[in-house]
Amino acid sequence: MKTISIIFAFLLSFSTTYATDATTSSYENLEEELFINDIPFNTGEIAAEYLYYDAQKATFNLPEEAYIDDIPFDTACISLDCRYAKAMSEVFIMPQEETIYDLPAQLLN
Numbered sequence: 483m484k485t486i487s488i489i490f491a492f493l494l495s496f497s498t499t500y501a502t503d504a505t506t507s508s509y510e511n512l513e514e515e516l517f518i519n520d521i522p523f524n525t526g527e528i529a530a531e532y533l534y535y536d537a538q539k540a541t542f543n544l545p546e547e548a549y550i551d552d553i554p555f556d557t558a559c560i561s562l563d564c565r566y567a568k569a570m571s572e573v574f575i576m577p578q579e580e581t582i583y584d585l586p587a588q589l590l591n
Contacts, residue, residue: 533567
């Protein structure tokens with residue numbers, strides 16, 4: 483009897499989930515089940531936004547008068563940023579709307 487009630491509760495939870503009316507959103511014309519590969523995105527905008535917020539995170543507590551020698555930096559981080567900027571300039575020359583499959587394989591790992 484306990485097993486039947488558990489199965490009934492399980493089935494009831496699924497029926498109420500799909501029976502309820504979802505609120506209208508901008509994605510109402512998409513299929514019921516979506517995957518990341520179905521969602522188009524603007525790669526150039528994502529890259530620009532990432533670099534903008536990354537630049538905003540960098541803060542320097544410097545005196546009023548500072549010289550280039552006073553600015554601390556990490557050469558490995560700068561090297562990585564240079565390689566990242568170069569990769570971004572090569573990779574993200576794409577049309578306005580792309581899917582995840584359009585990205586090179588090395589970026590997905």
